Amino acid sequence: MDGMVEENGTSGAAGVADPLSSAGSSAGGAPHVVVTSIVQLTLPTQAPSAQVQSVIQPNQQSVIQTASNIQPVQLPKGNVILVTKPSSVIHTTQGTLQTLQIKPEPNTILSAQGQSCSDDSCSDDESPKRKYREMLTRRPSYRKILNDLGGAEIAENRMGTKGLENEVSLSSLSFAPVIPADSGLHTLAVSGTAGGGAIVQYANQDGQFYVPEDQTRKRELRLLKNREAARECRRKKKEYIKCLENRVAVLENQNKALIDELKSLKELYCQQKTE
DNA sequence: CGGTATACGCGTCATCAAGC
DNA sequence: GCTTGATGACGCGTATACCG
Numbered sequence: 001m002d003g004m005v006e007e008n009g010t011s012g013a014a015g016v017a018d019p020l021s022s023a024g025s026s027a028g029g030a031p032h033v034v035v036t037s038i039v040q041l042t043l044p045t046q047a048p049s050a051q052v053q054s055v056i057q058p059n060q061q062s063v064i065q066t067a068s069n070i071q072p073v074q075l076p077k078g079n080v081i082l083v084t085k086p087s088s089v090i091h092t093t094q095g096t097l098q099t100l101q102i103k104p105e106p107n108t109i110l111s112a113q114g115q116s117c118s119d120d121s122c123s124d125d126e127s128p129k130r131k132y133r134e135m136l137t138r139r140p141s142y143r144k145i146l147n148d149l150g151g152a153e154i155a156e157n158r159m160g161t162k163g164l165e166n167e168v169s170l171s172s173l174s175f176a177p178v179i180p181a182d183s184g185l186h187t188l189a190v191s192g193t194a195g196g197g198a199i200v201q202y203a204n205q206d207g208q209f210y211v212p213e214d215q216t217r218k219r220e221l222r223l224l225k226n227r228e229a230a231r232e233c234r235r236k237k238k239e240y241i242k243c244l245e246n247r248v249a250v251l252e253n254q255n256k257a258l259i260d261e262l263k264s265l266k267e268l269y270c271q272q273k274t275e
Numbered sequence: 276c277g278g279t280a281t282a283c284g285c286g287t288c289a290t291c292a293a294g295c
Numbered sequence: 296g297c298t299t300g301a302t303g304a305c306g307c308g309t310a311t312a313c314c315g
Binding site: 222225226229230232233234236237 | 299300301302303
C-alpha cells in the first residue's frame, strides 16, 4: 500500500494514561481532550512519516487530529491511507482541511484527496456527512460500539476478567437445602422475580419456607449474569460518553480552526482588494 | 469537625428484542 | 413460547467537596 496509519495501541504511547482509568476524575468538569495515542502516519513519497494525535480511545472509531505543536499532515493527491479501525474520521485542522471518511470495513483503503470523502464512501446512498451526523445524533447502540471496539481485545478482556469473576462468584454461591421428597411440602406463594420467571416458595410442616434448589440455583445464576451484564453495560456507556465528549472537543477545535481560516482569508481578501 | 449536597458505582428488577 | 443478553430505572452505600 502507499501509506499507512498505525496506532501505537492501548499502552498509551508517549506516556499517555489510559483514558478509561482516569474517567472518574473529569466527572462534572468540562470535557477535555484526552490524547490517547500517537498515530504514526507514513507517507508514501519522499515525505517523512508524520505524527498525529488520536483523541479517541484506541481500538474504536476515532477522530484523529493533528495537534498544534505537531507538523500538519500534508497529503498530496493520490495518496492512500490504510486505517484499521472502521468508521474513523481523520481531520487536520491546520492549513488545508483534509477529511477522510473511512468505510465501515476494517483495513479499508481510501484515497485522501483534500476536502471531501473518497469515491467509495460517496457512492453510497447516504452521504458521509449524513452518516457522520447520524453518528453524532442517533441514540447510541452500545452493542454496536462493542463490535467496533476491536472484538478480539474485548473478547480477551472478557475471558480474562469476567471469566475469572464468574468462576469465583459461582464457587461462592449458596443454594437452598435439598428438600426431602416426603417432607409434605406444598406450594405457598409466588415470590420475587429475578428479572424473569417467578420463584415458587414452599413450606414444610414446620411452616418454614423453602425454595427448591433448582429454582434458587437458576435465580442465583441469573442474578450473577445480570450483575456482570450491568457492569459491562455501564462500562460501555461510560466509554461511549467519553467518546462523545472527545468528539465535542475535536469539533470545537475544528470549528475554531475554520473560524481562524475564514478570518485570515478575509484579511487576505481585503489586502488584495486595497492593492 | 460534623452536617449536608453531590457524584459515582453497584446490585436488582422490569422490560425489550433477538435467537432458538 | 422460552431463554438470554442489554439496558433503563430505582434504591442504597460510599467518597468527596463545601460550609458553618
